[in-house]
Amino acid sequence: MAACFIGSASQAAVNNYAPLLFLTFRSTFGLSLGQVTLLVTFNFLIQLLVDLLSAGVADKIGYRPCLAAAQFLSAAGLAGLGIFPFWLPPFWGLLLAVFLYAIGGGLVEVLVSPVMEGCPTERKDAAMSLLHSFYCWGVMAVILLSTGFFALFGIKSWPAVAVFWAVLPFVNGFLFLRVPIRPPVAPEESHSIAALLKKPLFWLFVLLMFASGAAELSMSQWASAFVESGLRVPKALGDLLGPCLFAGCMGLSRLLFAKKSASLPLKRFMLAGGGLCLVTYLVTALSPLPALALFTCAATGFGVGVLWPGTFSLASAAIPKGGTALFALLALAGDLGGTTGPTLVGFVSARCGGSLRAGLLAALVFPVLLLAGLLPLILKKKGGRTDGELR
Numbered sequence: 001m002a003a004c005f006i007g008s009a010s011q012a013a014v015n016n017y018a019p020l021l022f023l024t025f026r027s028t029f030g031l032s033l034g035q036v037t038l039l040v041t042f043n044f045l046i047q048l049l050v051d052l053l054s055a056g057v058a059d060k061i062g063y064r065p066c067l068a069a070a071q072f073l074s075a076a077g078l079a080g081l082g083i084f085p086f087w088l089p090p091f092w093g094l095l096l097a098v099f100l101y102a103i104g105g106g107l108v109e110v111l112v113s114p115v116m117e118g119c120p121t122e123r124k125d126a127a128m129s130l131l132h133s134f135y136c137w138g139v140m141a142v143i144l145l146s147t148g149f150f151a152l153f154g155i156k157s158w159p160a161v162a163v164f165w166a167v168l169p170f171v172n173g174f175l176f177l178r179v180p181i182r183p184p185v186a187p188e189e190s191h192s193i194a195a196l197l198k199k200p201l202f203w204l205f206v207l208l209m210f211a212s213g214a215a216e217l218s219m220s221q222w223a224s225a226f227v228e229s230g231l232r233v234p235k236a237l238g239d240l241l242g243p244c245l246f247a248g249c250m251g252l253s254r255l256l257f258a259k260k261s262a263s264l265p266l267k268r269f270m271l272a273g274g275g276l277c278l279v280t281y282l283v284t285a286l287s288p289l290p291a292l293a294l295f296t297c298a299a300t301g302f303g304v305g306v307l308w309p310g311t312f313s314l315a316s317a318a319i320p321k322g323g324t325a326l327f328a329l330l331a332l333a334g335d336l337g338g339t340t341g342p343t344l345v346g347f348v349s350a351r352c353g354g355s356l357r358a359g360l361l362a363a364l365v366f367p368v369l370l371l372a373g374l375l376p377l378i379l380k381k382k383g384g385r386t387d388g389e390l391r
Contacts, residue, residue, distance in 0.1 A: 001119055001127070003175045004112045005134045007071065010169040012138025014074050014105035016243075017165055018043075018081060018098070020146055021158055029090035039094060043102045044339065050106025051332040055193065055325040058111055063181050067115070070107035071173030077101025079166035082159025104169065113309075114327045117316050118182040125313040126261035129254045132309040136251030140244050147240055183324070193325045202326070204373055205315040206333045211369040212307035213337030214344075215277050218363040219284070219300040220246045221342050222356065246301040253305025267378050270310045274370035276303035281367055285360035307370065308334060314377065341366055 022036050058066045077100030084093030113128065121127045142165065149161050196202045220243070257269055280296040280303060287293050312330060319326055341363060349359035 001116065001121075001131075003067075003172055003179050004116050004119075004131055006168065006172040006175070007067065007108050007112045008131055008134040009138035009141070010071065010074055010172060011105050011108045012135050013078060013142050013165040013168060014101045014108075015043075016139050016142045017078065017146060017162065020143065021081075024155055024158060025090075025094065029085060029094075031091055031094075035091050039098050042095060043098050044335070046099060046102035047106035047109065048332060048335055050103055051110055051328055051335060054107055054110045055323070055328040058107075058324045063111060063115060063183055064176060066107055067111055067176040067181070068173045070104045070111065071169040071176060072104070074101045074104030074108065075166040075168075075170035075173065077104060077166075078169070079163045082162035086159075110324070110328045110331050113312050113331075114183060114316075114324055115181055117312070117327075120182075123261050124316070125266045125310065126258045128309040128313045129261070129306055130258035133251045133254035133258065133305075136247045136254065136305075139247040140251070143240055143244055191319070191321050191323060191325060193329065196319070196322060196325055196329065199319065201318055202315075202322075202329075204376060205311055205318075205330060207369060208311045208314075208373045209308070209330045209333040210337035210340070211366045211373065212304060212311060213334035214341030214363070215274075215281075215300075215307070215337075215366040215370060216250075216304040216341075217338040218341035218345050218360070218366060219281070219297060219304075221345075222297065222360075245298050249298045249301030250305040253302045254309060257306045257310075266306075266310050266313060267374065270307055270314075271371065271374045271378060273303040273305065273307055274367055274374060276300075277367040278364065278371065281360055281364050285357045285364075337366070 018039065022039075025031050025036060025039075026033070054066070077097045080097030080100060081094065084097050085091075087093060088096065112131065116127055116131045117124055119127060146161055146165075149157060149164075153160075191199075222242075253273070257264060257266075277300055280300040284293050284296040284300070287296070312327065315326055315330060316322060344365075345356075345359035345363050347359075348362040349356050352358035
């Protein structure tokens with residue numbers, strides 16, 4: 001379990017360290033805005049491809065080599081950020097580093113959840129929620145510690161900080177080579193992707209995962225703006241505090257459920273989270289008070305916190321033979337939602353004269369989809385594991 005927790009935290013370094021340096025990359029290496037954007041797009045596309053292919057690879061060669069390789073690739077990519085651009089043409093050096101840690105991050109995203117599900121714990125939904133809280137704490141640590149280091153030693157120290165963050169996945173790779181690992185279901189007994197696609201309940205979980213990713217990212221991308229206007233702080237400070245505030249509220253929600261799961265039914269907790277998101281999106285879009293918009297932005301982080309890990313837990317319980325393919329396809333759906341949501345907000349805002357309110361009102365569709373997907377699960381007749389059939 002400890003290796004999974006560290007793996008989740010290391011994924012936060014993979015996804016959040018480079019964005020702190022985009023302006024530095026432009027000033028140091030003379031990159032264009034288009035090249036910086038391509039680094040982001042390339043990272044996303046590689047992780048999507050890994051989501052799609054990882055199930056077959058992991059079932060064929062095993063979880064242990066895949067997870068160890070994922071951590072070593074993440075370490076190589078993070079360290080490479082501070083090394084490759086000085087050895088190679090800068091843009092290609094950065095692209096190589098992104099390529100390495102995108103593969104590692106994609107594998108970690110898909111594989112740590114089924115490994116956690118296979119751990120012999122009494123409350124699997126609590127363990128899953130706790131696992132994903134470590135990503136949130138990792139986000140906060142990467143942002144705060146990195147910027148603190150920059151403040152003390154100057155922004156020119158960023159290559160050393162990249163190597164520092166690479167130590168975490170590098171050490172954890174050796175840990176994954178030694179710890180016991182038990183997949184939730186033997187590969188020969190798990191469903192194929194084709195079999196999963198035929199199960200009605202699988203598509204319901206895809207909807208939940210898509211809506212969860214969209215509801216989270218549609219709001220979190222504006223967290224910095226809400227901090228700047230609500231607390232009246234400079235943009236540079238808002239860019240740091242905004243993501244930390246949102247991630248902290250997400251982590252708190254996941255930690256709360258992990259601690260109180262025995263008395264908090266997961267489905268109802270997720271329903272409450274979806275309902276909270278519906279309210280916070282409405283208030284954020286319609287409120288004229290910046291401080292209130294900041295509060296509801298943070299509350300959205302709390303509302304969406306348990307939705308992603310909760311969907312994993314519900315899907316694993318309802319489709320017990322889903323195996324790696326189930327987790328891989330759900331991760332893919334979540335990532336697609338995380339792209340679709342912000343894109344919709346930006347598109348509607350642009351068509352409405354740059355009105356963020358209009359974009360957030362359009363994004364109300366995602367909390368609505370969440371609630372619509374959760375209701376059949378709550379109303380479904382109680383019984384044993386259904387293996388993907390709605391009853």
